[in-house]
Amino acid sequence: MPEPTKEVWIQTAEGFYNNANFPNCLGAVDGKHIRIINPAKSGSDYFNYKHFFSIILMALVDSNYCFLSIDVGAYGREGDPNIFKKSPLGKKLYDRQLDIPLPKKLPNDDDGVEQPFVIVGDETFALHENLLRRYPRKI
Numbered sequence: 001m002p003e004p005t006k007e008v009w010i011q012t013a014e015g016f017y018n019n020a021n022f023p024n025c026l027g028a029v030d031g032k033h034i035r036i037i038n039p040a041k042s043g044s045d046y047f048n049y050k051h052f053f054s055i056i057l058m059a060l061v062d063s064n065y066c067f068l069s070i071d072v073g074a075y076g077r078e079g080d081p082n083i084f085k086k087s088p089l090g091k092k093l094y095d096r097q098l099d100i101p102l103p104k105k106l107p108n109d110d111d112g113v114e115q116p117f118v119i120v121g122d123e124t125f126a127l128h129e130n131l132l133r134r135y136p137r138k139i
Contacts, residue, residue: 003092004068006099013101013117015063023106024117027060027068029125031080034072048076058083060119081125093119093130100130 004012009026016025033054038046046053054076060069071087084090092098103114118132125133 001067001070003089003098006101008068009099009101009117012062012068017107019063024104024115025063026100026117026119026130027062028120029058029060029084029131030122031056031058031074031083033076036076045075045077052076056080056083058087060089079124080122084121084125094128098130 004026012026013024016022016027033048033050033052034057036046036053036055038053046055048054055072056074056076056078058071058074058080059067062068069087069089071083071089074083074086085094089098100117103116105112105114116129118130121131121133123133123136125131127133
């Protein structure tokens with residue numbers, strides 16, 4: 001799967017704005033457990049917090065639920081943020097090597113400050129200039 005280009009990021013952000021009224025969004029990232037039979041001699045590497053053996057599918061999708069990036073095969077015991085940080089996409093994001101568009105003002109806010117383009121994750125992901133998460137449920 002090719003790495004998204006600046007043009008793909010811009011198209012994705014336009015899709016999120018048109019479909020969800022969410023500007024400057026480059027995609028949504030999350031991990032899913034894929035149930036497996038425990039491989040021989042693997043110990044508890046694949047045993048997850050849901051109490052079954054799994055590998056992780058980490059995916060970034062656009063506003064139409066199409067994959068932009070995937071990483072498959074991490075141990076089920078690992079958490080989403082660690083898997084993302086170790087994935088090719090995550091490494092490039094944290095090393096600022098992705099071809100992400102420069103920050104821009106939000107629509108209908110000509111006097112506002114330029115805002116960065118972001119990937120959206122759940123509350124398990126660490127905040128980053130280009131990674132946004134929802135507020136925790138308990139404030």
